[in-house]
Amino acid sequence: MEHTAADIRFSDVSVTYPNGYTGLKNINLNIPAGEMVGIVGLSGAGKSTLIRTINGLVPITSGSINVGAHQLNGRGGTQLRGKDLRELRSNVGMVFQSFNLAKRTTVLNNVLMGRLYHSPAWRTLLGAWKNDDVELAMSALERVEIVPKAYEKASSLSGGQQQRVAIARTLAQRPQVILADEPVASLDPPTSHVVMRDLQRINAELGITVVVNLHFLDLARRYSDRLIGLRSGELVFDGAGADADESVFENIYGRSLTAEDVLGTKAEL
Numbered sequence: 001m002e003h004t005a006a007d008i009r010f011s012d013v014s015v016t017y018p019n020g021y022t023g024l025k026n027i028n029l030n031i032p033a034g035e036m037v038g039i040v041g042l043s044g045a046g047k048s049t050l051i052r053t054i055n056g057l058v059p060i061t062s063g064s065i066n067v068g069a070h071q072l073n074g075r076g077g078t079q080l081r082g083k084d085l086r087e088l089r090s091n092v093g094m095v096f097q098s099f100n101l102a103k104r105t106t107v108l109n110n111v112l113m114g115r116l117y118h119s120p121a122w123r124t125l126l127g128a129w130k131n132d133d134v135e136l137a138m139s140a141l142e143r144v145e146i147v148p149k150a151y152e153k154a155s156s157l158s159g160g161q162q163q164r165v166a167i168a169r170t171l172a173q174r175p176q177v178i179l180a181d182e183p184v185a186s187l188d189p190p191t192s193h194v195v196m197r198d199l200q201r202i203n204a205e206l207g208i209t210v211v212v213n214l215h216f217l218d219l220a221r222r223y224s225d226r227l228i229g230l231r232s233g234e235l236v237f238d239g240a241g242a243d244a245d246e247s248v249f250e251n252i253y254g255r256s257l258t259a260e261d262v263l264g265t266k267a268e269l
Contacts, residue, residue: 005033005209006068006091006176008054013063014074015049015233023049023058025233033068033176036203036210038224038241040217042253046233047213051179054211055092056085067092068176093170095180095199099162103155107146107165110154111137114172133172140168144198160191167198178202180212184219189263192216196223216263217249 008031015023052058062074144164184192221241229237229252
């Protein structure tokens with residue numbers, strides 16, 4: 001399975017929602033192609049807003065974002081629309097907290113949904129997928145070690161298995177970037193490590209740029225090459241996980257750490 005990675009560059013990016021709430025304030029950030037970045041911060045700090053601006057799910061108010069060859073602009077700038085926006089989103093895979101699977105169909109069919117952009121509508125409607133697409137989907141399932149579940153309904157899987165299927169679906173896109181928005185928030189500690197190791201291995205072996213929002217600080221330090229700390233929509237830390245000691249996290253969170261901020265040693269495998 002061949003992949004290419006894209007770099008991501010934020011230039012003076014701000015987001016103000018229609019109700020006047022500020023999601024991001026003047027973010028300047030460069031993520032080189034192939035890097036794995038963890039985004040940390042309190043709920044409401046802007047983590048999900050930042051990730052969702054990268055694929056245009058949240059429009060930016062000002063500034064610009066470059067994702068590989070594509071550019072997203074604030075109001076008044078040239079906007080990505082139609083085919084160009086679809087092409088960007090085909091290159092940027094998204095893994096959600098809630099998995100977003102079609103529960104009544106098979107695992108394999110769910111993964112094949114990652115080929116929608118690359119397939120004619122009649123094939124997707126009839127389920128007449130090309131052999132190459134099926135082979136690609138099975139390879140993606142193998143990557144997350146869940147091939148034996150290929151012909152089971154998604155509804156029969158555990159939460160952790162469903163999230164791994166969601167990752168495989170994203171891989172089937174052959175993306176340049178993978179965005180993961182709180183991918184382990186609804187999972188138990190051991191399963192959280194399994195999913196994070198999947199993302200880390202995909203980044204290391206395939207070279208895909210991975211940007212992941214995490215609430216648990218120990219997970220962020222363990223699995224990310226680099227940590228970005230957000231507080232009230234502003235970037236307050238950008239550095240290696242090893243440099244993010246307790247005083248750094250207190251600056252990001254605006255308070256001392258609590259047991260709820262870490263997954264804990266009980267999750268170690």
